[in-house]
Amino acid sequence: MRSLSAPCCSETRAVVGKPLVGVTSYLEWAGNEALVYITMDAILRPDKVWLHKLGSEQSSDSCLYHEKDDMFSLDLGASESEKFLFIASESKITRFVFYLEVSKPEDGLRVLTPRINGIDTSVSHRGNHFFIQRRSDEFFNSELLACPVDNTSETTVLIPHRASVKIQDIQLFSDHLVVYEREQGLPTITTYRLPAVDEPLITLQGGQAVQFIDPVYLVGQSESQFSTNILRFSYSSLRTPPCVYDYDMSTGESVLKKIETVLGGFDASNYVTERKWATASDGTQIPISIVHQKNLVKLDGSDPMLLYGYGSYEICIDPDFKASRLSLLDRGFIFAIAHIRGGGEMGRQWYENGKFLKKKNTFTDFIACAEFLIEKKYCSKEKLCIEGRSAGGLLIGAVLNMRPDLFKAAVAGVPFVDVLTTMLDPSIPLTTSEWEEWGDPRKEEFYFYMKSYSPVDNVQAQNYPNILVTAGLHDPRVMYSEPAKFVAKLRDMKTDGNDLLFKCELSAGHFSKSGRFERLQEDAMTYAFILKALDMIPTSGSAQN
Template sequence: MLRLAGSFPRLPPPVRPISPAPAPSQLSLRRVLLLLSSAGFSPPSCYSSPSFAAMAAAAPPVAKKVPRQLVEHGDVRVDNYYWLRDDSRSDPDVLAHLRAENDYTAAVMSDVKQLEDEIYAEIRGRIKEDDIDAPLRKGRYYYYERTLTGKEYVQHCRRPVSTDAPITVHDVMPTGPDAPDEHIILDENVKAEGHDYYSIGAFKVSPNNKLVAYAEDTKGDEIYTVYVIDTESGEYVGQPLKGITSDIEWAGDDHLVYITMDSILRPDKVWLHKLGSDQSSDACLYHEKDDTFSLGLQASESKRYLFVESGSKNTSFIFYLDIPKQNKELAVLTPRVYGIDTTASHRGNHFFIKRRSDEFYNSELVACPLDNVAETTILLPHRESVKIQDFQLFDNHIAVYERENGLPKVIVYRLPAIGESIGQLQGGRAIDFIDPTYAVDPEESQFHSSVLRFHYSSMRTPPSVYDYDMDSGVSVLKKIHTILGGFNASNYVTERKWAAAADGTQVPMSILYRNDLVKLDGSDPMLLYGYGSYEVRSVCLFSFLLFGKL
């Protein structure tokens, strides 16, 4: 089941306001500083501590204590600061305390204001603001996002495709005076006007390309309102759907499936909505009553099925909706079994399922007939040294995203013709990558094609989008993020080394250095970072923030 990564970086997303929103210029600065801190940036020692005068002049605010008893399982505890919880973001006492905290921070950090401005100017100078991402062909249109100089948000655009030829890796969206006109479907900059916070959590084009459903959050609480618009006129279709998550999917051209949350914001109900009807008449397809489980929603690449996943820490099970049948009932694909985690997709007359358990901790990939989901055939068995991360289905191929020795791999297999029996996958072709250490993630591709699109990055290679021909093995670069300010990737080297831990475990290290400055004799300073708990690894992504340090 395809889990999409972000396509290609643009300006950092807005920070959710925890107090009355700052002016736009302050917001942009805060966004950049947040990005810096997330990348591990630390200022020089001369800037690391504010002056004693600044600290003395600003007394830290002290939150009042309002005892509140909380009783759970017969146990009573007192929370003196429960009053600071304000889901409405409107309590005067809470807002006053947050303003005092912000004022104190501004006073204590006043000595580094010049450094903040310098860092902000440096980072802003590296970002190409007027740009588009890699256009994706869907049916008769190319879809893409555009960023504009000085604007905080993107435009969602499309252009008509002037050919009926199949999709190839060599396709290029026409531009220029003779090209089909660009049409702006949605301009987030316009929609954001008048809002202190604005974010679109989903932008879904209907199968017939005539409508778009988008999920909008104007408060920062991740409680979305969904609007449906006509792609040509921009006019609203039907009434908005309120109080939902960003998980929405089309079920045909005139139905939407969406998820709502309970009082603790746990996604717990999935609904079927017919365009033009009132939300109050929507059919509830499933209610997850176990508060340790939350719901998710995903469409198969074939667009025939929608999968509803209910998952907890190490357990998940799946229902499915057969879209062409237009029924209002979900069917069980994988049962609820503690310790077994599953994801699924569909092709032809089979469901494909990735299954993980304590026994198969690196996952196995199986297939089952649509009419007998209990009869599974192993496509890729569990392997002790290879972890199956994800998979992506096409008419004639399957792309499997794996990890071996800590390094991601993509293996492409040709599948038997639809209708033929299917067995263990053989003869897969691994995609070659240009760096010794890197990150690769799936991008949205088209099911009825032989073109796999993926997102690639390394510590020296800016975020890139490639199209890969699964028949010929040819990769074509479709987009690479432009880094301004004199960046030249050839000035930098990435290497992969192994280090022995105290218990003898071999730990991979990804190294980045500037080839004309580093002596590699042990005298160079080094920034070392590592993490590995909870099966979370350090991913070798490109970060232009690092290059100022090198």
């Protein structure tokens, strides 16, 4: 939580009222004289939404909604039109939405989408219509609906559900609709011309797809003016630095507005990106994104490789650019991302097939990707290093227990490795909401399944590769005791003489130390560990790089 400085009058700069305390980052204006904000409970769950009138005491603020179910959390956002605020309550599988008319905050919240278990909705507004993105077990990749503002029960399907295409998000403009989707593991952007605001919405016609330049890439939303025809989006790939484009939705033309400067004579044409597919143990095809120098890679098994993975929470680990990674690529490394089940790269079912009682698919997918890369001579067991953070650290811990012979070195950042113990304790922040991700181990079926893969519970008396584990002393998501416990058990049981390093950052939380140079120092330490494990650190008599 934080304290919010008191607002100032735009004309006189005089402070209006006292600072608000205990406020989360969820904060929006409701007209010119009121604020809507969210506060958290004792386990850091956003649970109450408040209306504050400028100049009044915070103690007199009215609570618009209190979410008492500890598996649900609140969020708050404004519509692109700035006419409505949307307050949503969500768990991992259910999301319902209220709306507040900005010009009439005293009217309070109204239900836009009802609370129905298993139905997940997100909403937007333009003209006389609300736009509703709805997901359910039946429509697992989402459908897009519209309904009149004055009759929210009268819905029209604008984009039907498709099993092979996932609707990720939408963005509304005064004359256009932008739909962000995923197909075959890649993000797409399609724009549609909308009828006049006072005309009925029946169907969408003439969708226009934005074209991209790399075989694998990352696309993101950027702030755009609601009343313009220009869509601004961000773009990068494993070889393309972060860019900002302006796309004219009327003409279909893209204009590069900005590209991040990379020092040191960087030339994107010196690198190659590609997409490969590994076959999982059940026959599922797993996408892999790869980058390497164009001329240095031999593909005879002798090249060093770093393979990254995550595979949880329906999060997409898209292939984006990282300048510090050039330090590895320019030393002849191949870098790859395994887009394993449990993530969201291939749609909702991809996620569903890597959670609960199917969580082990995440780990066996990663192993299958490693075996594929070795088989295709991208690397060898003696040259393969792996990395993952948080839930990706769980992945690293699990595969180390399952196939320690497959890797030369492993980096587990703030790893969620004591799954069973943590998920049995509802007093720990996030635990209750996480039961819909991992399962509730108070139930016998989940208990024994989670115990069968939880890294701490499966350390064995066997040889392990070189391992670096990091933690943050102030981490509210993965307490430092989890990786510390994992390292202690490894030290007690492993039968090899390989390096096992534990670094607990005393001034950081879950996302490492803040600051550009501090993050670079962390990358440098990680890369130095990998280079040492591969015996690639120059000796004192060698030329320094």
